Structure formats: C-alpha cells, structure tokens
Amino acid sequence: MTGDDAIHAIALLAVDPVGLGGVALRAAPGPLRDRWLALLRDAMPTGTAWRRLPPDTPDSRVLGGLDLGATLAAGRPLAERGILAEADGGVVVVPMAERLAGTMAARLAAVLDAREVVVERDGLTRRWPARISIVALDEGIDAEEVPPAPLLDRLAFAIGLDDLPRGALMASPSPEAIAAARLALPQVTVQPELLQALCATGLALGIASPRATLLALRAMCAAAAFAGRVTALEEDAVLAARLVLAPRATRVPDDAAPEPEPAEGQAPESQPEAGPAREEDLADMMIDAVRAAMAPTLLARLAAAQQAATRTGAVGRAGAARRDGKRGRALGARAGRLHGGARLALIETLRAAAPWQAMRRRQNPRSDRPVLIRAEDIRLRRYEERSGTTAIFAVDASGSTALHRMAEAKGAVEMLLAECYARRDRVALIAFRRDAAAVLLPPTQALGRARRCLAALPGGGATPLAAALEAARALADIERRQGRLPLLILMTDGRANVARDGQTGRAAGEADALAMARLLRATALPILLVDTAPRPQPFARLLADAMGGRYVPLPQADAAALSAVVGAAARAA
Structure with missing residues (x-):
C-alpha cells in the first residue's frame, strides 16, 4: 500500500461511503493514523455524523431500544435511537476491531446489508435508517489478529499504514471535487468488457466472495465520478482492482501461458474477435497491477492464513x-x-x-x-x-530405566510450568508403577510446589497401564466439570503387565489397557502418547489408535524436545 493509494481510498470512500461499506485500517495508534482519519473526516460533507463504537458497547446503546428515563417519566414505552441510527449518513469508527465479538460483527454486517436498524425488544418494534460507513481500526500486533470475516467481507478497502513514511499523507482530496463526484455518481456507466475483466481478475486471485467484485464495481464508478467522467475507463478499473481485490487475494495469479506456435504445414488458427481479445487484455492489465500491489506482503499473509487454518482449537493458548x-x-x-x-x-x-x-x-x-x-x-x-488448559502427565515409573524417564518428565513439566505464567495452563502429574497409579501432583500453576513433588518421584516395579488410564480419565473429568480443557500426555514404553484387578501378565494387562483406551476415546479427550521405549513398540501404537490420540515415538527424548512435542500437540488439539 502506497501513500497515493491511501489517499485514493479516502476520496472514493467520501464519494460513495454507503455503497463501499467502509475500510479496514490496519495501523498502530499514532500521528499517521490520526492524519488519515482527519483527512477522511475533512473529505466528508459538512455536518456528516461521526461516531465511535468501542467493542464492549452494550447492544442497547448500539442498536437502540427503550428510553428508560423517558419511559419511567411518561408511564408509557418510549424508544431511543442507538449509535448506528445516530450515524445515519455518516461514519462509525470501531476501535480495536480485531477484538470485536462475532455477535457484534454479525449485527454490523446486517446493518450494512439492510441499511437500517430493526429492534424488537421489551415489547417494542422500531426501525431506524442506518446508511453508514464503517472504519474498522485494526490494531492487532500479530498478523493473525484481524477483524471478523463477516465484517471484512463488506468493507471495500483494507489499508495498512505501518509501512508508510511519516510524510506520505500530505496531499488531501479536494472537497469541491468530492461534492461534484457525489452528484455525478448516479450517471456513471460501465462498459461490459470492464465488468468482465473485473470478474476474471477476481477468479485469477482466488477470491470466492461475490461481494468483492460488486465492491470493486462501486469503487470503479466512484473513481470515474471523482475524475469528472460519466463513463468508467480502464484506469478506473485498474485502481479498483488494486484497492479492492488485491487485499483479498488468496493466491498469486499465474502468468499468462504463451500461445503455441502452429505446427509446420498447419494453417494458423483464425484470430479471435476484437471484443474477447480486449477483455483478455484488460484482465491481464488488472492482474499485473494487482500483482505489483500485493507482491511485498502476499506470502507473509498467506503463510499466516495457512497457520490459522491448521489450528482446530485454542487448547494450549487462551483456552475455549x-x-x-x-x-x-x-x-x-x-x-x-x-x-x-x-x-x-x-x-x-x-x-x-x-x-x-x-x-x-x-x-x-x-x-x-x-x-x-x-x-x-x-x-x-x-x-x-x-477456560484454561490442564496438561495431565501420566508417566510410566516402572522398570530399570524409570530414573531416566523421570528426569525427562521432570524437565518437561518444569518447562511447561514456566510458560503457565503467560497463559492459564495448569499441569498435573500421575505416576504409575507396581500395581497402582497415583496422582503425585494435582493440577497446579505453582512452580515451587511442582518442583518439590517432582524431586521425590519414585520408580521401579511393574506397569499398571490400565490403572493409569483410569486415573487420568477421572482427573480429566474433574477438570472438565470445572470448566477447563484437559490434555493427556501418556509417557510409557507400552509394556503393560498388570490388570486393573491386580492380576499380573502381559495378556491381561494389555486387554484392560485397550478397554480403558476405548473409554477414553469416547470422551474426545486430546491425547498424546509418547513411546519412551528404545525401539517403537507395536502395542504402544495400537493403544494410541484405540484412544484416538497421536502416537510419537521418542526413544531418546530430552526435556526440550518433549516440551516442544507437547506444545505442538496442544496447539493441534
């Protein structure tokens, strides 16, 4: 995004604020953002309403409804207008739009579509016109923090100011030209080949929403009216494609393939008609302009979108x-x-x-x-x-190599606990050996308490795997009832040899472990099985499949590697 494009967006939005819906302005608070908002406000006609809508504004103030004071004084229901109705014909500025709740975004989207506010509340049904334009201030630091998609889909422009120099917004649109463009806008006509080229450009960029093309059409008409023309030209279409379609691109458009030369002795094909050839040239021109506009940031944005799409939950971060x-x-x-x-x-x-x-x-x-x-x-x-996340470690403390596994478990738990201060995660530890499983560390965030419990972690004996799964399931149920999201990390070599009733033997131990694993699968609990055996064990993989969990063979795990695997499993849970 260049400074000229940012100024063009102001001019087009001032010409057709309702038809274009508004703009998503990604910029940190500062002089540059204040300058852009001031230019937009100056470009609007005198007396245009200008309202701010913080994300936590209650619905009664946003949409309107019953006027409490007037109703109590008059003894009969009296209605009052909300912020959206008060801004009819003007601009609504939404600060911190990246934190906007989905319900509020849906209400704003409905108002942008219907251009009116309909309130049915407290025995009243009221309708107010709300022909508004929205400026969504995107202040997110992370590229993944963006305003809700239903709102972005209805805003024509997406502008980023953070990379612009301080003096990039010195020019300002002429108020006289904007006033004349508003009068000329209804008379602007569009040639069919320009519309065809816009549609082809949207398809080449991988844009699925039909609103993008409609908004680009409105922007093209506004650009022609601002230039003093009643017929849109190619330059207007290119500007609309650069401002509206480029920020919505989901893929880099392919270069046009060269036309094959006719074989020797073969007659050349007849030339296409002038109309289709012109449409293809216009589409190529728009695609080239869009490619130049989006080249610096497209790869980073697509990578962020791909990472966001691979996450299926919020476990391990902020919870659900x-x-x-x-x-x-x-x-x-x-x-x-x-x-x-x-x-x-x-x-x-x-x-x-x-x-x-x-x-x-x-x-x-x-x-x-x-x-x-x-x-x-x-x-x-x-x-x-x-809700916070509780990572439940169920650690196999049996056999001669238990001390090595205990050391790795201690390191991983302490590393995860250190991260709990920046999140709301808790960590619990279950050790199983001989003929039982015990909760050595209840769910906690206290690092000192965890270290004291881990220091005395015992080891040696048989492997009561079924008892460990039963104890983990019971602890996960408790955490869920308290509103937290449990994640089970089972560290074992897969050599189950003790049944739930205390009977010893590999066959009985494995049968009971599989039975408990199927019960765990029914709870839809995110599970990670870490195979700590020197060689991957077939039964450990079978157990992970029975639980519906992820199997990770980690015969030479250290604390850092185990913590990284657990973190990845938590993000994908």
Whole structure:
C-alpha cells in the first residue's frame, strides 16, 4: 500500500461511503493514523455524523431500544435511537476491531446489508435508517489478529499504514471535487468488457466472495465520478482492482501461458474477435497491477492464513470460550432467576419493567414503590471467559530405566510450568508403577510446589497401564466439570503387565489397557502418547489408535524436545 493509494481510498470512500461499506485500517495508534482519519473526516460533507463504537458497547446503546428515563417519566414505552441510527449518513469508527465479538460483527454486517436498524425488544418494534460507513481500526500486533470475516467481507478497502513514511499523507482530496463526484455518481456507466475483466481478475486471485467484485464495481464508478467522467475507463478499473481485490487475494495469479506456435504445414488458427481479445487484455492489465500491489506482503499473509487454518482449537493458548460464566468479558444480559451467584443487570431489568408500570399501578394502586418489578423482569449479566488448559502427565515409573524417564518428565513439566505464567495452563502429574497409579501432583500453576513433588518421584516395579488410564480419565473429568480443557500426555514404553484387578501378565494387562483406551476415546479427550521405549513398540501404537490420540515415538527424548512435542500437540488439539 502506497501513500497515493491511501489517499485514493479516502476520496472514493467520501464519494460513495454507503455503497463501499467502509475500510479496514490496519495501523498502530499514532500521528499517521490520526492524519488519515482527519483527512477522511475533512473529505466528508459538512455536518456528516461521526461516531465511535468501542467493542464492549452494550447492544442497547448500539442498536437502540427503550428510553428508560423517558419511559419511567411518561408511564408509557418510549424508544431511543442507538449509535448506528445516530450515524445515519455518516461514519462509525470501531476501535480495536480485531477484538470485536462475532455477535457484534454479525449485527454490523446486517446493518450494512439492510441499511437500517430493526429492534424488537421489551415489547417494542422500531426501525431506524442506518446508511453508514464503517472504519474498522485494526490494531492487532500479530498478523493473525484481524477483524471478523463477516465484517471484512463488506468493507471495500483494507489499508495498512505501518509501512508508510511519516510524510506520505500530505496531499488531501479536494472537497469541491468530492461534492461534484457525489452528484455525478448516479450517471456513471460501465462498459461490459470492464465488468468482465473485473470478474476474471477476481477468479485469477482466488477470491470466492461475490461481494468483492460488486465492491470493486462501486469503487470503479466512484473513481470515474471523482475524475469528472460519466463513463468508467480502464484506469478506473485498474485502481479498483488494486484497492479492492488485491487485499483479498488468496493466491498469486499465474502468468499468462504463451500461445503455441502452429505446427509446420498447419494453417494458423483464425484470430479471435476484437471484443474477447480486449477483455483478455484488460484482465491481464488488472492482474499485473494487482500483482505489483500485493507482491511485498502476499506470502507473509498467506503463510499466516495457512497457520490459522491448521489450528482446530485454542487448547494450549487462551483456552475455549465459555459463556454465562461469572466473570470475563461482558456479553449483555439474559432473562433468568437470581440464584447461584448470578449477577443482576440493573439497567436491563429496569428496561424490561418500565413498559408495564402504568398497568401495574392500576393493578396495585396502594403500592408506594417507585418501580414495580416482577420475576419475569429480572435480567442477569452474561459473561464470556476463557477456560484454561490442564496438561495431565501420566508417566510410566516402572522398570530399570524409570530414573531416566523421570528426569525427562521432570524437565518437561518444569518447562511447561514456566510458560503457565503467560497463559492459564495448569499441569498435573500421575505416576504409575507396581500395581497402582497415583496422582503425585494435582493440577497446579505453582512452580515451587511442582518442583518439590517432582524431586521425590519414585520408580521401579511393574506397569499398571490400565490403572493409569483410569486415573487420568477421572482427573480429566474433574477438570472438565470445572470448566477447563484437559490434555493427556501418556509417557510409557507400552509394556503393560498388570490388570486393573491386580492380576499380573502381559495378556491381561494389555486387554484392560485397550478397554480403558476405548473409554477414553469416547470422551474426545486430546491425547498424546509418547513411546519412551528404545525401539517403537507395536502395542504402544495400537493403544494410541484405540484412544484416538497421536502416537510419537521418542526413544531418546530430552526435556526440550518433549516440551516442544507437547506444545505442538496442544496447539493441534
């Protein structure tokens, strides 16, 4: 993205703010971002509404609804407009858009599609026009932190300012030219070959959403109107492709293949008609412009997208989202009963009770309470909190090589515990030997306590593998009931020789271990089996398959390698 493209985006957005939807502006807070926003605000007509919408704004303020004070004073339901309706015809700035909740992004997307706000709440149904343009401020540090896809799909432009020099935004669009372009925009016409070329460019870039082409068409018309033309030209189409299609590319467009020469003695094929040839030339021109615009950042962005697609969960990082908890990020309110430590949403409760005050006064004329509230009016606060991850180590402490395995387990557990201060992970340790399994270290984040328990870890004896799996399953169930996500890391050489009832023998031990493994598979628990035998054991692989887990032969594991494998398994869980 160049400084000229950033200025062009301001001009086009000022010409057609509603049709283009808005812009995703990726930039750190600072003078450059403030300058871009100031230029956009100056380009808009005088008196254009300008509102800010923080991510944690409640729905009642975003969409509108019951005016609590006016309703209580008048004794009848009175509605008030929200931020989106107040910004009708203007701009809504969304700071920290990369943290925007999916529900709020869906509401914004619905308003961008319908261009109105529809509220059905507290016995009221209200409609307000909301023809808005959104500026989503993307302040994420990581390339994977982006605003929700439903919102990005409806914003024409995606601009990055971090790589621009400080003086890149000195020029500004002419307000007079923008005013004239707004008047001329409805008369702009587009030649069919330009539209065909836009569609071909989108296909070459791997863009699946049809909104991208429609937004590029709107941008092309706005560019022509801003240039004072009533017919879009090739340069307008190239600018639209560079600004709208290039940021959405999912693959590098292939170079055009050379046409084969006719064989000797073969008549050359007839030349294609001028119309199709012109469309192909236009498409090639747009693709070349897009390739030049996206070349510096495409590979990095595609690599980040590929990494994000390979992750199937949040285990090992921030955990999974759990709603209706008692703490975390507020999600609004819901109807319910006050019990079990639930927190009352006072304002929402008053909103639910306000429309019925006049009727309740007639039913209870002797009541001296200022507000009559009933059980059905109660609203409770809803929260979303991230559940932590518990890594359960089940370590085989049997045999003559137990001391070596204990040393590696101690090192891996201590390395994971050191990372728990930056996350909400906990670590537990189960040791199994002789005829039983014992929880030596309950789930904890205390590094000192873990080291003291690990220092006295015993070793020697037979291998009660079935008992270890049973103990791990019970501990995982406890962690799940407490809202955490358990991850089982089983470290064993696979030589099970003790059954659950204490009977010794390889056949009985392996049969019980397989039976417990199938029970673990039914719990859908993420499992990693680390084979610590000098040579990979067939039964260990069979056990991992029965549990539905990942098998990793690691005969010469050290603490760093084991910690790396466990971390990778946690991210893929």
